Each structure stands twice: as C-alpha cells, then as structure tokens.
Amino acid sequence: MKTLKAASFAQWAALAGRAALCLVLAWAGFLKAAAPAEEFAYAIETYRLFPSWMATLASLTVPWAEIYLGLLLFLGLFTRLSAALTGALLLFFQLLLGQAMLRGLPITSCGCFGTARSNPIGVELGLNFLLMALAFLAWSRGRDLLSLDGAIESLPSGGGGKERS
Amino acid sequence: MKIPAIKDNRALYRKLAAAAALVFLATLGTLLARHLNLGPERAAPAFRDTGPAGAPIVIEEFTDFACPACRHAYSGVKEIKKAYPGAVRVIFKHYPLTNIHPWSVEAAMRADCAGRQGKFEEYANLLFEFQRDWAMEREPGKIFDEYVEKAGLDRAALDACLADPGTERLVRGDMAEGDMRGINATPTFFVNGRRAVGLGQLVDKARPLIISLK
Numbered sequence: 510m511k512t513l514k515a516a517s518f519a520q521w522a523a524l525a526g527r528a529a530l531c532l533v534l535a536w537a538g539f540l541k542a543a544a545p546a547e548e549f550a551y552a553i554e555t556y557r558l559f560p561s562w563m564a565t566l567a568s569l570t571v572p573w574a575e576i577y578l579g580l581l582l583f584l585g586l587f588t589r590l591s592a593a594l595t596g597a598l599l600l601f602f603q604l605l606l607g608q609a610m611l612r613g614l615p616i617t618s619c620g621c622f623g624t625a626r627s628n629p630i631g632v633e634l635g636l637n638f639l640l641m642a643l644a645f646l647a648w649s650r651g652r653d654l655l656s657l658d659g660a661i662e663s664l665p666s667g668g669g670g671k672e673r674s
Numbered sequence: 675m676k677i678p679a680i681k682d683n684r685a686l687y688r689k690l691a692a693a694a695a696l697v698f699l700a701t702l703g704t705l706l707a708r709h710l711n712l713g714p715e716r717a718a719p720a721f722r723d724t725g726p727a728g729a730p731i732v733i734e735e736f737t738d739f740a741c742p743a744c745r746h747a748y749s750g751v752k753e754i755k756k757a758y759p760g761a762v763r764v765i766f767k768h769y770p771l772t773n774i775h776p777w778s779v780e781a782a783m784r785a786d787c788a789g790r791q792g793k794f795e796e797y798a799n800l801l802f803e804f805q806r807d808w809a810m811e812r813e814p815g816k817i818f819d820e821y822v823e824k825a826g827l828d829r830a831a832l833d834a835c836l837a838d839p840g841t842e843r844l845v846r847g848d849m850a851e852g853d854m855r856g857i858n859a860t861p862t863f864f865v866n867g868r869r870a871v872g873l874g875q876l877v878d879k880a881r882p883l884i885i886s887l888k
Contacts, residue, residue: 539704539707540714542704542708543704543707543708543712543714544714544716544851544854545716545847545850545851545853545854546850547846547847547850548716548847548850551843573701573704576700576704577696577697577700580696580700581693581696584692584696586689586692586693586696587689587693623714657689657692658689661685661688661689661692662685664685664688
C-alpha cells in the first residue's frame with residue numbers, strides 16, 4: 510500500500526470511485542432491503558424477462574448483494590473480486606435496461622432505488638455506464654490506496670495469502 | 675509435501691474474517707433499521723392519507739375491513755381526528771387477514787376504487803357499519819354493489835378499477851409492508867413510529883403526544 514503523499518491521480522480516482530460505488534450501491538440496496546420485497550419483485554417483473562419466482566428470488570437477494578459489495582469496496586476488502594462482481598452486476602442491469610428501452614416497455618420505475626425515487630431509463634443507462642467505469646477503476650487500481658487488502662497483506666507474517674481474484 | 679499452508683494463507687483468512695464481520699454487521703444494521711422503521715417511508719395513496727402533512731402526530735393504521743376490532747378502532751380514530759383536526763395525520767393501510775376473512779381483500783380493493791373517485795371514506799364507513807352483513811357471506815357481491823349505489827359511485831369506473839391489476843397490487847403491497855413490520859393482529863397502529871395494537875394501546879400512545887400539544 511502506497512503512502513498518501515506518493516499516490517498518483519489514478520489511485521486517488523480509484524479511491525473516490527470506491528467511495529462513490531459504495532454510496533450508490535449500499536444506499537440502493539438498503540432502500541430495497543428495508544422495503545417489502547414484493548415491490549422490487551414487481552419492478553423486476555415489468556422488464557418481462559423472468560418468471561415471477563425468479564423475480565421474487567432476485568428481490569430477496571440482489572439488495573443484500575448490493576449492500577455487501579458496496580461496503581466491501583468502501584473498505585477495500587477483496588477489492589478486485591468485489592469490483593469485478595459489481596461490474597458484472599451493473600452490466601446485467603445495463604442489459605435489462607437496454608432491452609426494455611429497445612422493446613419500448615412501459616416502465617415507469619426502474620426499481621433501481623426501490624420505490625423511493627426513479628429516473629428515466631436513459632438517465633439510468635448513463636449512470637450505469639459511469640458506475641461501470643468506476644468499477645473498472647476500482648478493479649485496476651482500487652487496492653493501492655487506503656484498502657484493507659493492503660493493510661492486511663502488510664501485517665507481519667501475512668504476506669503469503671494475496672487475493673486470488 | 676507443503677505443510678504450512680495455513681501460515682501461507684494467513685492474510686487470506688484475515689480478509690475472510692473481516693469480510694464475515696462486515697457481512698454480519700451490515701445484515702444486523704439493515705435488519706435493525708427495518709425493525710425500527712428507519713427505511714424509506716412507503717407512501718399510501720392520497721385518498722388514504724388524511725390530515726395536514728406536517729402534523730405533529732402521525733398515525734399509521736393497518737386495518738382489515740372485516741375485523742370487528744378494526745370497526746371499533748376506526749370510529750375511535752375518527753374521533754381523535756375530529757377532536758384534534760390540525761394535529762393528527764392518519765395514514766390508512768390495508769392488512770386483510772385473508773385466512774379468516776375471505777372477502778377482506780376485495781373489500782379493500784373496492785374501498786380503494788371508491789377512493790379514486792374521491793369517496794374512500796364514504797365506502798369505508800359503509801363497509802365497517804354493515805360489516806356483519808357481508809364479512810362472512812357466501813357471495814357478498816350484491817351487498818358490495820348496494821354500497822356502490824349508496825356511496826354514489828360511478829359503477830363503470832369502479833368496475834374498470836377493480837379489473838386493473840394495480841388495484842390488487844396496492845393492497846398486496848400494504849400487506850407485504852405489514853408482514854415486514856411484524857404485524858400479526860389488526861388493528862395495528864404506528865403512532866409517530868411507535869407500535870400500538872388495538873384502540874386502547876393507540877389511546878395510551880397518543881395521549882402523551884396530545885397532552886404535549888397543549
């Protein structure tokens with residue numbers, strides 16, 4: 510782990526990216542996890558891709574995954590793996606939104622932040638691209654600065670178990 | 675043979691332990707926030723949300739139209755609203771006990787459809803007042819229709835509303851919210867977020883708030 514003074518712009522940007530991803534993911538996950546799962550399940554059903562049972566399953570699991578990934582990224586723990594999974598999740602959301610846009614589905618709420626707020630699909634697509642870029646930044650340089658990965662690996666007799674992601 | 679694998683992987687185990695602690699704390703925090711109702715407020719339709727928006731006393735009322743205790747409590751809440759018109763906001767939410775009251779969901783949907791025509795309270799009053807007539811009936815459709823006439827509702831608009839899947843979804847959403855908030859009896863109230871079951875507890879919880887207004 511580099512000292513703060515010696516950190517490059519890219520490392521600072523990756524740190525900011527981890528913080529931003531944490532804010533967005535953990536907040537979006539919390540809003541959904543603290544609300545009835547049926548509401549998020551309904552939002553998923555409006556994409557008309559999955560059967561009802563899959564929408565219900567996703568509504569019970571995705572919010573928690575978002576919370577955990579957001580916090581793991583914030584702390585820089587399993588940073589590369591968390592960033593890769595976040596990127597994959599965002600890509601999946603992007604495909605969902607994209608197909609809805611192409612099919613012209615009448616989606617009034619994307620379900621991204623539960624029922625608390627919703628942006629037009631185009632805005633969500635743009636926001637997702639930005640978040641995917643941040644996830645890439647976190648994947649490539651996110652371990653370098655203020656990460657638990659770096660802190661744990663620099664502990665005495667702890668150097669042999671680097672992350673395998 | 676490589677024996678000291680555990681030592682080699684000490685950093686990995688430390689990270690796994692830290693991740694497990696993080697997952698545990700995040701889960702605990704989220705569940706606690708859920709239990710304490712710190713999550714996003716789930717809005718009710720405007721016709722079920724009465725009283726001033728900035729009222730110092732907010733009562734959320736989870737009710738089943740077929741439940742006798744709810745009928746009793748409903749009139750109690752109306753009296754509180756009447757006595758302190760500027761101080762009390764009441765948010766009505768459906769919690770039909772479908773295992774014992776077969777027509778509760780339909781009654782709730784009909785009340786909401788009446789609400790879309792600006793007559794939620796009129797229809798709700800009829801449902802509670804004549805609860806015994808329909809609650810355990812084999813086929814209460816005709817009775818519900820009589821209330822449509824009595825409340826002066828547009829029949830075609832009401833039928834269209836009942837056919838709209840969004841109407842039932844709204845009622846089911848309330849039920850899901852009630853389940854999540856640990857409701858297992860009706861009527862259950864949340865007075866400024868504090869739980870009260872039945873009219874007696876509601877009055878107990880609301881009294882100090884009302885006294886503090888004076």
